[in-house]
Amino acid sequence: MATLRLPYGPDVAIGLPSAATTAKAAGNLYEWISNRSLADLTPLPSEVLHEAPQTTVCRYHPRGSQPSSAPAVLLVPPLAAPASCFDLRRGCSVAEHFVGRGHPTYLVDYGPIAFSDRRLGLEHWVDTVLPDAIDVASRDIHAAVHIVAWCLGGIMSLLAQAARPDLPIASITAIASPFDVAQVPLIAPLRPIAIRTGGRLGTIIYRALGGAPAPLVKRAFQLSSVDKYVTKPLAILTHLDDRDFLAQIEAVDAFTARMYAYPGRTFGQLYHRFMRTNDLADGSIELGGRLISLADVSVPVLVIAGRDDVIAPVGAVHHLADLLPGSPDVVVDTAPGGHLGVLAGRKARTTTWQMIDHFLADQVSTAA
Numbered sequence: 001m002a003t004l005r006l007p008y009g010p011d012v013a014i015g016l017p018s019a020a021t022t023a024k025a026a027g028n029l030y031e032w033i034s035n036r037s038l039a040d041l042t043p044l045p046s047e048v049l050h051e052a053p054q055t056t057v058c059r060y061h062p063r064g065s066q067p068s069s070a071p072a073v074l075l076v077p078p079l080a081a082p083a084s085c086f087d088l089r090r091g092c093s094v095a096e097h098f099v100g101r102g103h104p105t106y107l108v109d110y111g112p113i114a115f116s117d118r119r120l121g122l123e124h125w126v127d128t129v130l131p132d133a134i135d136v137a138s139r140d141i142h143a144a145v146h147i148v149a150w151c152l153g154g155i156m157s158l159l160a161q162a163a164r165p166d167l168p169i170a171s172i173t174a175i176a177s178p179f180d181v182a183q184v185p186l187i188a189p190l191r192p193i194a195i196r197t198g199g200r201l202g203t204i205i206y207r208a209l210g211g212a213p214a215p216l217v218k219r220a221f222q223l224s225s226v227d228k229y230v231t232k233p234l235a236i237l238t239h240l241d242d243r244d245f246l247a248q249i250e251a252v253d254a255f256t257a258r259m260y261a262y263p264g265r266t267f268g269q270l271y272h273r274f275m276r277t278n279d280l281a282d283g284s285i286e287l288g289g290r291l292i293s294l295a296d297v298s299v300p301v302l303v304i305a306g307r308d309d310v311i312a313p314v315g316a317v318h319h320l321a322d323l324l325p326g327s328p329d330v331v332v333d334t335a336p337g338g339h340l341g342v343l344a345g346r347k348a349r350t351t352t353w354q355m356i357d358h359f360l361a362d363q364v365s366t367a368a
């Protein structure tokens with residue numbers, strides 16, 4: 001019996017399947033042909049508390065009628081990715097996990113980005129969108145909120161807290177947020193070219209496009225896990241009996257298909273300040289005419305990196321721990337998964353989410 005190694009799952013033994021395996025595979029295939037779906041992509045019930053340009057704040061409906069003593073959580077996505085990253089599918093949803101544990105759970109959703117938004121810079125989210133969302137959630141629950149953010153959402157949340165220490169933030173969890181792009185293998189080969197040319201070629205392209213269009217963002221995300229993308233048909237065939245596995249692939253495909261654009265000015269800042277000059281590596285960046293330093297972050301921070309993440313590799317993420325001398329508690333950890341998988345993969349249910357649970361419990365006990 002041979003063994004096939006696939007990036008999507010565990011090693012697969014090639015041989016004759018058992019009768020039970022064949023029956024499960026046939027059942028999954030029949031349901032997919034009949035319904036064209038195996039994943040339950042029904043959004044977790046929520047209500048809108050606040051709407052403004054690029055800002056929709058939702059509160060997920062709690063389970064049960066008893067008040068909870070669990071701390072409030074605000075979920076912060078990155079730009080260009082749909083907020084469904086926190087609610088991928090029923091049975092594998094970060095938001096569902098927190099609601100199930102009794103946390104008052106909130107989400108900020110930026111919505112699609114139009115060509116007319118091309119002049120919006122990163123400071124729009126750091127100075128306006130996130131502070132507004134934090135204030136809305138805090139006023140609703142009458143307490144400071146614990147931020148759980150993914151990728152650029154973690155960077156923006158930390159910059160917002162550093163710039164506004166008065167914001168009602170109890171802690172920040174940054175998942176897959178890179179702070180040293182020199183350690184990102186997808187970007188490192190491009191930086192010498194951008195440095196030598198002063199970033200002029202990239203500037204011409206993103207200005208002509210008004211930013212990074214959604215199709216380009218989608219392709220870039222797919223290329224970050226090209227091995228999985230290429231071997232996906234074979235992975236599906238060898239996992240036809242695993243409904244959870246197939247549902248996860250379907251949910252990830254649905255998520256990727258909804259990628260948004262980056263506004264032109266914001267993309268320019270990411271290109272010049274993050275990629276070309278790697279400003280955040282020393283813990284400070286100029287935004288909106290003033291210097292924001294991560295040394296001014298004054299809340300506890302949990303840093304989680306994905307072991308197989310090529311967009312935000314472990315070293316680039318863990319670098320954040322060296323930039324937070326003012327934080328009273330910095331916890332650094334690593335969990336299985338790639339860029340999305342570390343947040344919302346099947347293994348995240350027993351790794352990343354539990355790390356956050358322990359961190360929040362520690363913060364509550366410390367505050368008490």
